[in-house]
């Protein structure tokens with residue numbers, strides 16, 4: 065049987081304000097995702113299907129990406145979003161964003177290429193990687209991508225040699241201690257170094273046009289934005305003193321799609337208004353914010369092991385799924401996530417029902433959940449209690465799986481690193497843009 069899906073889609077009151085419906089978008093999203101899961105999973109018979117047909121798969125709601133865009137525009141009207149492609153280079157998501165007129169933050173040649181292929185003008189791309197591969201800089205210059213970041217002296221010589229007309233953004237260090245994934249241990253010039261960098265850029269007759277920062281991915285402290293904007297103003301003034309015509313501030317990414325977004329964006333907007341007059345162009349590089357909640361993944365259970373503790377008199381089960389930390393759950397080691405399993409389909413194997421102690425009682429049973437590879441670290445964190453009897457042939461689903469998941473999946477052990485995505489669209493506006 066199928067459990068009624070209780071997909072806790074974003075609590076998106078914006079759905080109400082923008083579409084005029086009573087949270088219509090989020091409710092429709094739940095319904096469409098549920099239907100997509102049900103129709104795909106009910107067509108799979110793991111006893112007879114071909115290899116690959118019962119692999120894990122995503123359902124993506126493009127309407128969710130669209131709603132997040134409206135929410136961005138409402139709260140950060142001054143900041144033009146340049147989606148961080150690295151976060152999830154899903155082709156339909158990129159296409160929707162291209163149609164929405166967004167810009168793109170690319171970190172490599174392949175990312176630039178996939179955005180250009182959509183017909184996006186190179187002026188809408190920023191190559192936001194302070195230490196770039198030489199051949200990629202050559203490629204970007206030939207493709208007309210001029211905006212790029214730097215944070216060190218060597219990079220300036222590289223740019224002078226390979227892309228002397230580049231429009232450069234000096235990336236500065238931030239206090240990212242309150243973020244999920246810190247980046248300032250690797251990138252960003254300190255306030256003590258910015259003057260030397262700007263002086264060298266001047267000497268090399270390079271064109272510095274802006275400042276960039278990133279407060280860390282999954283940021284949680286609004287004051288990090290306030291401080292970074294203040295530091296950026298300091299560097300703007302330094303650059304203007306040296307004769308650069310500075311025109312753009314890049315506030316990076318770090319935004320989450322949860323309820324903290326409104327507080328973060330309020331702090332950022334007020335700092336921008338305090339330090340940067342309206343003629344300064346402001347761009348951002350959001351990744352996670354746009355896609356995290358748009359993707360839900362379904363995984364099937366391929367095996368089960370019973371664990372009895374004779375001393376305690378308890379029984380629990382180890383469930384083995386067809387996806388794990390080397391696959392789409394790479395967000396566990398790399399992105400410090402804790403995906404929560406929910407039951408999509410249970411009771412596939414009737415044998416289990418008679419074997420489960422206390423099956424008829426309302427008590428919950430403890431399950432640990434493991435990935436398909438041979439490695440012991442391939443495990444979903446924590447143990448989980450379910451009222452359902454779960455085992456081979458059953459399916460679980462995990463929400464909020466759109467950011468830093470499939471892009472960092474590996475083919476370790478020969479398991480597929482690319483999985484199907486079924487697209488649904490809960491917003492008519494997005495469907496119209498996509499020609500759906």
Ligand code: PLP
Pocket residue numbers: 148151169192193247278280281282283316317318319349350351352353
């Ligand atoms: N910009 C740069 C330069 C980044 O390195 C990242 C993430 O690593 C992003 C933007 C996207 O960050 P987020 O997903 O936190 O918005």
